[in-house]
Amino acid sequence: MAKKDEINDQLQVRREKMHALRDAGIDPFGNRFERSDRAEDIHQKYEGQTKEQLEEVETRITVAGRIVAKRGKGKVGFADLKDQTGRIQIYIRKDEVGPEQYQIFKQADLGDFVGVNGVVMKTDMGELSIRVEKLTFLSKALRPLPDKHSGLTNIEQKYRQRYLDLIANQDSFDRLLKRSKVIKAVREYLDGLDFVEVETSMLHNEAGGAAARPFITHHNALDTDFYLRIALELQLKKLIIGGIDRVYELGRVFRNEGIDTKHNPEFTMLETYAAYWDLSDVMLETENLLRFVANKVNGSSKLTFHGDEIDLGPKFKEITMVDAVKEATGIDFSENITTDEAKKLANEHGIPVQDFWQTGHIINEFFDKYVEDTLIQPTFVLAHPIEVSPLAKKDPKDPRFTQRFELYLGKGELANAFSELNDPIDQRERFVEQAKESASGNDEAQQIDEDFVTAMEYGMPPTGGLGIGVDRLTMIMTDAPSIRDVLMFPTLKPEKK
Numbered sequence: 001m002a003k004k005d006e007i008n009d010q011l012q013v014r015r016e017k018m019h020a021l022r023d024a025g026i027d028p029f030g031n032r033f034e035r036s037d038r039a040e041d042i043h044q045k046y047e048g049q050t051k052e053q054l055e056e057v058e059t060r061i062t063v064a065g066r067i068v069a070k071r072g073k074g075k076v077g078f079a080d081l082k083d084q085t086g087r088i089q090i091y092i093r094k095d096e097v098g099p100e101q102y103q104i105f106k107q108a109d110l111g112d113f114v115g116v117n118g119v120v121m122k123t124d125m126g127e128l129s130i131r132v133e134k135l136t137f138l139s140k141a142l143r144p145l146p147d148k149h150s151g152l153t154n155i156e157q158k159y160r161q162r163y164l165d166l167i168a169n170q171d172s173f174d175r176l177l178k179r180s181k182v183i184k185a186v187r188e189y190l191d192g193l194d195f196v197e198v199e200t201s202m203l204h205n206e207a208g209g210a211a212a213r214p215f216i217t218h219h220n221a222l223d224t225d226f227y228l229r230i231a232l233e234l235q236l237k238k239l240i241i242g243g244i245d246r247v248y249e250l251g252r253v254f255r256n257e258g259i260d261t262k263h264n265p266e267f268t269m270l271e272t273y274a275a276y277w278d279l280s281d282v283m284l285e286t287e288n289l290l291r292f293v294a295n296k297v298n299g300s301s302k303l304t305f306h307g308d309e310i311d312l313g314p315k316f317k318e319i320t321m322v323d324a325v326k327e328a329t330g331i332d333f334s335e336n337i338t339t340d341e342a343k344k345l346a347n348e349h350g351i352p353v354q355d356f357w358q359t360g361h362i363i364n365e366f367f368d369k370y371v372e373d374t375l376i377q378p379t380f381v382l383a384h385p386i387e388v389s390p391l392a393k394k395d396p397k398d399p400r401f402t403q404r405f406e407l408y409l410g411k412g413e414l415a416n417a418f419s420e421l422n423d424p425i426d427q428r429e430r431f432v433e434q435a436k437e438s439a440s441g442n443d444e445a446q447q448i449d450e451d452f453v454t455a456m457e458y459g460m461p462p463t464g465g466l467g468i469g470v471d472r473l474t475m476i477m478t479d480a481p482s483i484r485d486v487l488m489f490p491t492l493k494p495e496k497k
Contacts, residue, residue, distance in 0.1 A: 010144050017107050018140045026104065028140040033115040036062040040085030042120065043128060051122040063088060063130060064115040064138060066167070067108055068145070077105055078129075081116070084177075090116050091123065092132040101135050111141030111167075159484050160492055172485065175478045178297060179486055182474050183250060185296035186270060189289050195246040195272060200235040202228060202252065208452065209233030211388070211444040212255040215265075228254035232271040233391065233465065234452045237420065240273050241460045248272040250470065261482040262412060265491050268470040277464030278419040279403045283380055286407055286415055286466060287316055290378070290473075297477050305410040305476050308376045316407070320383040321367050328370040333363045356440035360385025360400070375408035390430040390446055392418035414472055420463040424456035 007015070021028040037045075042061065046054065065081030065088070072078050075094035080087045094102040108114060115136035121129050146168040158165045158172070165172045187197065207214035209231030218225050232249045239247050253269045274281065291312050294301050301313040322333040331345060342362040346353050351365050363385050375381075383401040386394060392402035403419035421427050431448040438445035474486040484490040 011142060014109060014140065014142050014144075017109065018142065020107065021104075021137060021140065024100075026137050028137065030113075030136065030138040033064050033136060033138055034062065035064050035115075038063070038083050038085045039065065039081070039088040042088050042130075043086065046120050047128055049122075051124075051126070054121050059120045060118065060133075061120060061130065062115065062117050063090075064113065066141075067110055067112050067114060068167075070108070070110060075102070077102075079105070079108075081114070089123075089127055089129040090118065090132055091121065091129045092135065097132055097135060101132075104135055104137055105132075108137070109141060109144070111143070111145045113138040113141075156492070159490050160495070162489055175474075175480060175485060176488060178478050179474045181297045182293055182477055183470065185293040186250065186289065186470070186473075188296070189292045190248050190272060193246065193285075195248045195274070196244055198236070198239060198244075198247055198249050199251065200229075200232060200239075200249060202254075204229050205451070206447045206449045208446050208449045209391070210253075210255075211446065213257060213443050215254050215256050230255050231467070232269055233467070234449060236271055236273050237460065237463065237465070238452070238455045240275055240463050241455050241458060245275040246273070259491060261484075262472065264471065264483050264487060267483070267487075270468045270470050270473075271466065273420070273463055273465045275461040275463050278462060279382075279405060279417065279464060282417045282419075282464040282466050283316075283318075283405065285464075286417065286468075287312075287378075289468075293473070294477065303477065303479070305479050306481070308410060310377060310409055310476075312378060316378040316380055318380045318382060318405075320401075321363060321381050321385070322383065322401075324371045324381060325363060325366045328374070329366060331366070333359070333366070354441065356437045356442050358387050360387030364388045372408060372413070373411040376411060378407060378409040380405045380407055386430075387433075389418070390434050391421055391427075393421050394426075410476055412472065414476065415466060415468045417464070417466040420460075420465045422456065422460040422462060424453050424460075427456055428453045 018028045042063070046059070063081060063083070065083040067079050068082045068087065069080035070077070077092045079090050081090055092102065092105050115138050116130055116132050117134040118130040118132045121131045123129055146164055158169075166176070191197070203217070203219070203226040205226065207227040207230050209229070210233070212230040214227040214230050216225055216227055230253055232251055232253065236247055236249060248271065250268060250270050252266060254266050257263055257265060259265065272285070291301050294303060294312050302309065302311050304310070326332050329349070337359055339358050342359040343353050343357070346362050346365065349366070349369075351362070351369060353362065367381070382405045383395060384392070384404040384406070386400060386402050389402040389404045392404040395401045395403055405417050406413050407415035421430070428448070431446060431453070434445040435448050438447070471483050471486050474480065475483060478486060480486050
């Protein structure tokens with residue numbers, strides 16, 4: 001509710017209209033209203049009929065929506081009602097609805113909700129419309145809508161007051177609805193492969209499954225600190241150990257990191273795990289999943305993202321990380337390069353080195369700096385260094401690297417996948433190395449999760465795992481400029497009081 005000193009002339013006029021409705025015996029914040037059709041249904045059913053055909057049949061329907069445009073004078077008026085599916089015009093005459101109903105229409109403001117009982121018609125200009133027989137007032141908007149021409153020009157306001165963005169910007173409305181279609185398509189594809197969808201806990205005793213700084217919260221009754229999960233991985237692997245052969249989760253994860261066009265502290269992950277698969281199976285799963293989603297959501301495997309044309313149809317390119325770095329810089333990290341030699345190369349190429357870094361960390365940083373933003377078409381980047389892949393199987397041909405890929409397209413990472421490490425002894429050794437990194441200053445290193453190692457000791461089958469950021473996937477499918485544009489309510493710094 002607006003404070004008294006915040007009420008300007010426009011707000012005051014709307015409040016006066018609210019009181020006038022009450023004085024006339026009309027509830028300005030009405031009750032349940034039964035619709036027969038929505039805007040899209042009406043256009044699909046009747047757009048193809050002529051004015052004469054509609055007049056002959058006289059089809060009566062009931063609609064409801066927000067008034068987003070209003071025009072007319074004297075005893076005749078027009079308005080556009082907007083619902084989730086689109087707009088429909090209403091046509092009202094004083095001599096048909098009577099002076100009381102017409103006065104309600106005349107007093108209605110942009111933003112108000114009304115219900116209409118009427119007849120489907122076309123105007124002399126061919127505009128499909130509803131001729132009003134009865135008008136029901138449903139809700140009074142006490143604040144004016146954003147200007148219809150300029151919309152919301154303040155980017156901060158767009159994200160902070162998403163409801164106004166949805167009202168004013170059709171592109172935002174369509175994009176955020178398309179996000180739901182993306183998630184629905186993901187589920188449809190995985191369900192078709194007999195994956196079982198599950199929900200796992202968000203509060204963890206240990207922060208594991210990814211390299212990220214966690215959020216910490218406190219449970220009063222147990223007097224214990226918990227971590228908000230940074231990944232879905234470890235609990236899903238426990239379900240593989242428990243006998244669910246194919247499992248996936250679409251869930252929120254939380255990482256205490258910076259905010260930019262690709263990162264939000266709270267985001268949605270898809271993770272899938274399939275027993276008896278390896279990296280080659282997951283590569284096929286990933287390709288087919290992305291094609292399926294693109295065709296379901298956009299009707300094509302071709303899309304445009306940030307000005308680049310991307311084709312998901314052909315088989316995705318494959319390259320190892322060291323080969324990609326060699327192509328970009330001429331440096332061949334496939335040779336046995338010592339950590340000191342790697343640090344020297346990093347300094348020569350303007351890459352700041354942290355104390356705990358080993359050769360694998362530096363290879364990964366070379367890739368991030370020189371390769372990542374050159375990958376436009378979908379590309380599997382294989383064989384990541386073991387130092388940055390604590391949950392992936394070693395490459396039997398070269399144990400410095402792992403059976404892991406990241407999928408890049410549109411100049412950024414979209415997916416991460418492993419032939420999952422299922423040797424509990426090796427896994428514990430990897431966790432110990434991560435603990436050493438943590439002690440040396442790596443606040444994103446994974447902790448030793450003894451409970452997970454214990455679970456592995458009961459036997460974990462060979463498994464292929466995949467992780468995809470759903471928000472980034474939606475960005476690509478909708479050509480969104482920022483991750484904030486595909487989140488209903490992105491994380492923002494609180495407004496100053």
